[in-house]
Amino acid sequence: MIFKKTALIAGLVGAAFALTSAAQAGGVPKKTAWTAYGTTSSGYAQAVAIGNMLKKHYGTNLRVIPGKNDISRMAPLRDKKAGYCACGIAAYFGQEGVFIFADKKWGPQPIRILMTNIGSFGLSLATAKDAGVKTMADMKGKRVSWVQGAPALNWNVAAQLAFAGLTWNDVEKVKVSGFAASFDAIINGQSDAAFSSTVSPSPKKLAASPRGLRWVPVPHDDVEGWKRMSAAAPVYGKVRAKIGSEVDKKNPPHLSNYPYPILVANDTQDAGEVYAIVKAMVEHYDDYKGAAKGALGWKLDNQNMQWAMPYHDGAVRYYKEAGKWDAAAQKHQDMLLGRQAVIKKAWNALSGKDSMSKADLKAAWGKARVAALKAAGLDPIFN
Incomplete structure (x- = not known):
């Protein structure tokens, strides 16, 4: 039932996304689709507020697609039917290929950060x-x-x-x-x-x-x-x-x-567009910071350049221009990109995935993932 609902949402998102980034590669798109938490969530309200800012300054039509669970929020991103996800911590689990992502329909995801919202909740x-x-x-x-x-x-x-x-x-x-x-x-x-x-x-x-x-x-x-x-x-x-x-x-x-929401895209998302969106969110922060509960957390000074996930190349370009990216940030970025590569290689090398039961795949993948990360001198974190 979950995957049937996911397919429906993906279809809706596909219609919204069909004329997005490619129509204006390298700049803020005229149309785009983001997935987010449900309509009553602060993350949804913040995405709408950011969309209003983009509409005001760039004429962008940002359609926010609410998802009731991690699968319905992230499947459109995986399937490239949505450009962005205002996700929760599941984005990190996706990078690591754990929990719901230890599944033949998923595996580790090549996710990159644009910006994060770090609020004052505990x-x-x-x-x-x-x-x-x-x-x-x-x-x-x-x-x-x-x-x-x-x-x-x-x-x-x-x-x-x-x-x-x-x-x-x-x-x-x-x-x-x-x-x-x-x-x-x-x-x-x-x-x-x-x-x-x-x-x-x-x-x-x-x-x-x-x-x-x-x-x-x-x-x-x-x-x-x-x-x-x-x-x-x-x-x-x-x-x-x-x-x-x-x-x-x-x-x-x-x-x-930890941050919520975490605005992410796939590694293949157009770098020029990502750069333009991050720049717009920073330069027009005053337009949306008070328009939704918790939106203050998106401010530039809150961005952690050495967090647990790598940044998109387009975002890195902007942060360099803004003086927020240094050698330490780049070293950390390189480590995270290497980590993603190790995990992805281990997933691709795991034979027989399609014929395994969910339980057997989870067990086999867990062992393969840990072994690969340890062999690369990296902490598996999820043992």
């Missing part, structure tokens, strides 16, 4: 206040919600625990059916913690319950803790969280987060 373990957790080390022996069928959420929990040198083996795993259920389990006294954004409705519900809410901090001056967490999940950055439930705006907690 991502952390939300705990019941009565559980007595004040530091990540206090999580040892606590009950933690483990969401079935959501490996990305559970991976985030593992990364947070790694801050204190802990793993899933150091906590009590409480299996739940979904994200909302992970917080229901805390409220009902079955669990003590779950992973979430500070702006999600679920922590707000916990805060209003008798158990209360407390975010587990990851102190920014704890060098070793950050080394451990970054090794487990290189997508994380430091943030003094200023928005969300039980967040003290006068003394913002030391938490972590």
Whole structure:
């Protein structure tokens, strides 16, 4: 059913994208299609706001196609029926070829960043206040919600625990059916913690319950803790969280987060067009920064040139002109491009993919991927 819905969305996107980039190669296109989260999401609203800016200054018709899940957002990009995706962290998983991308219909994706939005929300373990957790080390022996069928959420929990040198083996795993259920389990006294954004409705519900809410901090001056967490999940950055439930705006907690949305394209997307879009988003930032919730995070100074994914050649060209790209950024870029190449080569070399069951392919690919990255002297991250 998911893939049937994906095919329908891809068809809709194809109609919107048919007259896009090629009609005006090397500049801001007159028509283009971006995929994004659902219509009620901040990412969708931001894409619409950026589209209005492009319409005003360049006459561009940007059609934003909402997708309910990672597959429906990224399939049009994979199939080159949409030029861009205002994606979530799934873009990173796509680069790595893990989770939903460890599938014969996917495999590692040649994704490149244009820009990212780094907001003031936090991502952390939300705990019941009565559980007595004040530091990540206090999580040892606590009950933690483990969401079935959501490996990305559970991976985030593992990364947070790694801050204190802990793993899933150091906590009590409480299996739940979904994200909302992970917080229901805390409220009902079955669990003590779950992973979430500070702006999600679920922590707000916990805060209003008798158990209360407390975010587990990851102190920014704890060098070793950050080394451990970054090794487990290189997508994380430091943030003094200023928005969300039980967040003290006068003394913002030391938490972590990663960008959302992440504006990405395939490596084959026209470099001149990418350059023009990035330049437009930077130069006309004032036009959309207040037009959608969270859009302030797109500002040029927020861009991290040494993040977990490589930038598109067109974006690199602009950042060089803007004085934001240096030798260290280029060295990091080269490493990431090499990493993508290693992963892609390993995928192409894996024989018998088409005849394997999903479970067998996931297992075989997991081993091949880890072996290839280790042989290249690179950290597999996802073991």
